[in-house]
Amino acid sequence: MLRRSARLSLLSNPMFNLLPRTNQKEVLFEYRLRVASACLTAFAVLVFLAGVSLIPSYVSSINQAKLFQTQYDSVHAVAGQKVDTTLVKLLSATKGKLDLSGSYLSVSTASSMVSRVISHQSDGIRLTAFRFGADEVVGGVHQRKITVTGQAVDRLSLLHFYQSLQAEKKFQAVVLPVPDFQSAANIDFNISFISLM
Numbered sequence: 288m289l290r291r292s293a294r295l296s297l298l299s300n301p302m303f304n305l306l307p308r309t310n311q312k313e314v315l316f317e318y319r320l321r322v323a324s325a326c327l328t329a330f331a332v333l334v335f336l337a338g339v340s341l342i343p344s345y346v347s348s349i350n351q352a353k354l355f356q357t358q359y360d361s362v363h364a365v366a367g368q369k370v371d372t373t374l375v376k377l378l379s380a381t382k383g384k385l386d387l388s389g390s391y392l393s394v395s396t397a398s399s400m401v402s403r404v405i406s407h408q409s410d411g412i413r414l415t416a417f418r419f420g421a422d423e424v425v426g427g428v429h430q431r432k433i434t435v436t437g438q439a440v441d442r443l444s445l446l447h448f449y450q451s452l453q454a455e456k457k458f459q460a461v462v463l464p465v466p467d468f469q470s471a472a473n474i475d476f477n478i479s480f481i482s483l484m
Contacts, residue, residue, distance in 0.1 A: 397417075397419055400419075400431070400433060400482050401417055403455065403457060403458075403482075404417070404433075404435055404452070407448060407451040407452055407455065408448065409444060409447055409448060409451075410440075410444075411439055411440035411441060411443075411444025411445075411447075411448075412437060412438075412439050412440075412444055412445070412448045413437055413438045413439075414435060414436075414437040415436050415437050415438065416435075416436045416437075417433060417434070417435055417436075418433070418434040418436075419431060419432075419433055420432035420433070420434075428483060429483070430459075430481050430482060430483050431481070431482050432479065432480075432481055432482075433479065433480060433481075433482050434477055434478070434479040435477070435478045435479075435480075436475070436476070436477050437475075437476060438473060438474065438475055438476070439473075439474040439476055440472065440473070440474075441471065441472050441474070442468055442471065442474065445463075445467070445468070445474055445476055448478075449461065449463045449478060452478060452480060457482060457483050458480045458481065458482055458483075459480065459481045459483065460480055460481045461478065461479075461480040462478065462479050462480065463476065463477075463478050464476075464477060
């Protein structure tokens with residue numbers, strides 16, 4: 288009968304402990320210790336992987352900080368430099384020479400324009416005056432308006448002179464007023480045009 292009741296108690300309790308109570312406590316302690324050590328190891332591995340993944344960003348930020356510091360130092364060094372007095376003297380001397388040569392350049396340009404007009408003069412034409420307008424820049428090209436006054440022996444001489452000025456590549460918009468053709472001889476004329484420089 289006892290066997291049967293022991294057998295029934297074994298069947299009703301599926302966990303049958305073969306270890307004594309003190310050994311069960313030791314096994315439970317070791318089990319908890321192993322779980323804690325596994326959790327700590329997993330946490331340490333996660334911290335290590337997170338640290339390794341942050342290394343490229345850290346190195347990049349250090350490099351950027353060095354680059355910014357270098358740029359700041361170079362700008363600060365340039366801003367802090369004093370201008371050399373010899374350089375200032377050289378620049379002012381060069382500016383003075385350019386100012387002096389400016390009037391010569393305008394005179395030489397005007398004289399070249401006058402000689403170009405005179406090269407088109409024929410026997411029946413006598414030039415009496417030149418009027419020069421201000422220099423202008425139109426479309427990146429320097430130009431100046433010129434008015435030539437003179438006297439022509441007859442209409443044919445005046446027409447040839449006018450056509451010769453029109454054929455000149457450096458002259459544009461050559462204008463001869465129509466009233467200048469009214470006289471048949473000893474014609475006073477005014478021809479204006481734009482001269483390209």
